[in-house]
Every structure is written in structure tokens, then in C-alpha cells.
Amino acid sequence: MGRFIYGAGGDSVEVDDRTLAHLRIVVMNKLRRGEPFMYDTKLGDGIGRRSFWLHPSVPLQFHFSGGRAPRINRAWLDEMMKAASGPNGLTVMPEPPDPADIGSPEE
Template structure:
């Protein structure tokens, strides 16, 4: 399980390494272009089944922490799905990998 660490607010979001790799590609591309946006995800039932969001801005430090080193090939369809979401007014909304049998969602904590 990797982490996206939003250092300015000391928030750590637990994300499986494979998902984090794909998110890093999309987030990195938007930030390199100087774009700010929301990143949102649905919370698990254990923490209320709500939704969480963080504001991502090129001036805010992010830290991507991977546990695994072999994450498999990039799923271009997934990157396109995430990128399309990120380009909409509501920002990047986490979506599971197409065709993957997972029911995981990111978990943020301070």
C-alpha cells in the first residue's frame, strides 16, 4: 500500500501502489502544465461512506511513496479515464482500474 502525502496539511492518503502509479502520471501532467484541481475519492463504509477531496496546486508539495517496485505495465485506458475526469470542472475523481476486480477506495488520514 503506497501513500500520497499532502505535506502542507499533513494528510496521508493510503493508495495501492498500482493505483498510485497511474494517479502520479495524471497528477504530474496537470501540475507540470500549471493547472490546479481537486482530487476526490469515495470513503469506505468504515469511515462513513462519504467523499473526501484535496486541492492540488503546482505550488503545494506532494510526496508519492511506493512500497512495491514492480507495478506492471501502465494501463493507458485507465490513465485516459483519470485524465478525462481531471479535466472536468469537478476535478480528478478516483476510479478503479477498468476490468480489475477491486472494491478499494483511497483512505485519507491526518
């Protein structure tokens, strides 16, 4: 499990490394364009949720527990980017099948 760390105070939430890698790309692209947005995340089984206003002026960190970068699912990135640009902001949804894997031989 990695950590999404927000603000100078180090406020953070746990996010699995695969999701965190996709989240990092979405946040990087949105903020690079100067597009602040809301990120809403659940805090485990039934213990609530938190919302973060993501803006270029707020320091962010993405702490990965693993040493290898996961393969990126373009379809998931597209869905996350659409959500981040929508009126409710980004909520991480389940990962869809990766079109690059459809029809590829199994290892």
C-alpha cells in the same frame, strides 16, 4: 499499499500502488501544465471521503510500498485525465481493460 502525501504537514491517504502509479502520472502532467484541480478520494469502507486541491505550490509525495513499478494502463490514464479536467475533478474510477492486453496470449 502506498501513500499519497499532501502538503508540508504530511497529510496522507492510503492508495494501492497500482492506482498510485497512475495517479502520479495524472498529477504530474496536470501540474506540469499549470492546471490545478480537485482530487477526491474515498477513505475505506464507509468511513468518508477527502478532497484535495492540487496546485503546483503545494508539496506532494507518492510513497510506494512495492519496489517495482506496475505496468501502466493507457486507457485508465486517459479516463483519469478526462476526470481531472472536468468540473468535478479527479475521482479514481475502476480500472478498465487495457487495450494492449486484448488479444494477447496469456502467460
